[in-house]
Amino acid sequence: MEMTPSNLAMLCSAAHFLEMECDDDDGPAGTPNLKPQIEKFLDGIRFWTWSELLEALKLCQGLFSFKGYLEILDRIVDNLIERLASPGITSPNTCSSNRSSFQFSCATSSNNSWRNNCSGATWWFEHLLFLKIDLLDKVIRTMISYDFDHGVVSRFLFHYHNSSCLGAAQAEKMESTKVVIDLVLLLESRSISCKDLFNLNRSAVSLKMSRSCINKIESLIGPLLDQTTIDYLLLPSPHGKGQAYDVDFVLRLVHIFFFGGSFELTSNRLMRVAKMMDLFLVEVAPDPHLKPFEFEALITVLPDAARESHDQLYLAMDMYLKLSI
Template sequence: MTEDYKEENLIVRTETYLNDIVFKNLDKSLEVLRGCDGLDPVVDEVGLVDRCIDAIALNACKEQLVSGLAHLECDGGSGKLRMHCQDWWVEDLSTLRIDYYRRVIAAMGRSGVRPESIGTSIVHYAQTSLKGIERHHVWDSGPLVAGDNQRVIVEALIDLLATENITTVTLAFLFGMLRMAIEVDSGLKYRIEIEKRIGLQLEMASLDDLLIPSVQTSDSMFDIDTVHRILVNFLQRIDEDDSGDLSPCGYDSDGLKSPSHSSILKVGRLMDGYLAEIAPDPYLKLQKFMALIELLPDYARIVDDGLYRAIDIYLKAHPSLTDSECKKLCKLIDCQKLSQDASSHAAQNDRLPIQLVVRVLYFEQLRLKSSFSGSGGVSGVFDGSFSQRIMCSGSGVPSSCVSPQRDNYASMRRENRELKLEISRMRVRLTELEREQGIMKQQGMRDGRHGEHGRAFLASLSRGIGRITMFGPEKRRKKTTTTTSQSQGCSDGKKSRRRRQQKASFAYDS
């Protein structure tokens, strides 16, 4: 086969064929590389695999450049350029085995192939090679039995996303890869890598994305630890964004409409819905449930109605909680951030501790008093609570705006955040009060008559105070008996006097 036997022997002819025909064509290079499967380690020793991989990467880069220039168009006379590119080789690469595919993608990254094309190829390869894995449902018991080949494919694709720094894949694909990594029992570092990427765009996730079933039979129905780590990654990203968005004076340029503030409000609503979904789980531990609630900062929720609903569902699904555990859980609710409907429901909720009911009734009384007293009362209540809530957070711990900090910019950022949150709360409260005042005017509430809302509040107030044992039963029974007898005597006297008057009038008429 060498030239020692005869000129242009088999080796020379093979080299000529590879150089002139195979390596200049992407399709033929892929065909030869697929043919190398099963010929290890001979093909590696002669360098055929490496030469095919380099040829595929180089031809893909050339074809991408030529295709982009051929499809460069002018968009409607506006002067903007638009590029159309069809990477046909994406589908052909999915037929390679995972070790060859991984080396091809690495070579494409070095050759300058666009990350968008590489991301599309990774998604297509995952959809093609992992479609045989069945989904693991919540009601299934035990982990999913998967082959080592599927685990290797999942870990290799996640590693490619990290090494090639691919950021163009969709959030749905990331959640799908995370579920696959959990189901095939991939290493923890691969799951953490996907969780970090999900945390970068958590505000765009849906509730169904977070409902990841747990593969542990003795644990809760849903994978709470994974969601906890994703939320930690999201909050770290928010802190990094906030530290970079500050001006030299320490103030946010966008104010209430800053991207980070809008994102964390979306995540706050998303997590409230997630808490309500996992709350009925009878195996969910109180520590994990509270850890998710405490992880979000106070400014992530303008209104605590969603949090109150989730806690109420948890209390209903876990009647075996002790009084101390109920108090500890309900302390996470800020009564000043409950709406009127939520406050009315909480005032009549027998599952809540009596201390929380009293606080709800107190703040509802302040709100009702401010609505009756007009704008002056409203400003007085808000002015009094504004400074107090700026100095202290909802849990009673002094906020970071009055404590010394190592970084002045960080302290100013937290102070601005609390001010923005308080302004948002005031706007919500003022809107509610204006609406209530308009309704009371339409109903003709004059001369101190409180209307339906006042009667409903007084009824809920009486029901809530009735649960507080301020006096002993003997004193209440005696006072009730005395009052009842006195009222009966007075009513009997009035009835007899009315009969005499009626008889007198009848006699006068006759």
């Protein structure tokens, strides 16, 4: 049988189950060793088309359970990432390599060139949605090791998460969310969309993910609090709490913003957060279920120096006191 990218996975599986991967002394008498032939076939991987590479990767996902074949999966993943990182790759057509110079161009490209190229290259997002969650983890970590633009990786992760959760069972959604959270934590915070993080948080909350998972997302949102808008803070209160909005969630984010990171807190950043918090106060002040100690925590969480004006603060206090009297 001729070896092709489309039957590579089948041959690997057959070699594993028929014990055709051992030296003559280790395997059954007269059994040929297919593994060297498979590895030799992979020497020509740089000449595969993009479609052939994707097909091989899709079919070889099952090799995760065969320890002896993980290096074959590694070679396919590495080649895919090299092509995406190669300068001038803007479509599947330009990503298919039939030139012997392909490896040379990848090897001599600087990390900055890869970053600049990847920053606008999102055409491949739909092509990799077939990845199972364990292979997604491997692909993303490989991308990071190749110094891929973190903004592109971040956008792909959220796109993958949204797609993988459509019509999925509860357990699958939870697994996808957990892995995506852990992978996003590997990225530079400034490369992550605040909107995407809030959406991820909403998904995690609705799925009743563990407190540790929620904490991880909040640790990413907190430092970006000055980039968000009031709409994202108006998260419905957990069932049984009574309040309209989740006040504890907002207080945790503000605490992380002030004390949870090594980033610089400039006066402009402080004022943006202060304005947003005052808007939040005005939103929650009319809530008859908001407890006095919670309202007090909201009005005292910011230092006075962060506010340019106290007008919104006084308005919120007036609204709350009128309801309480």
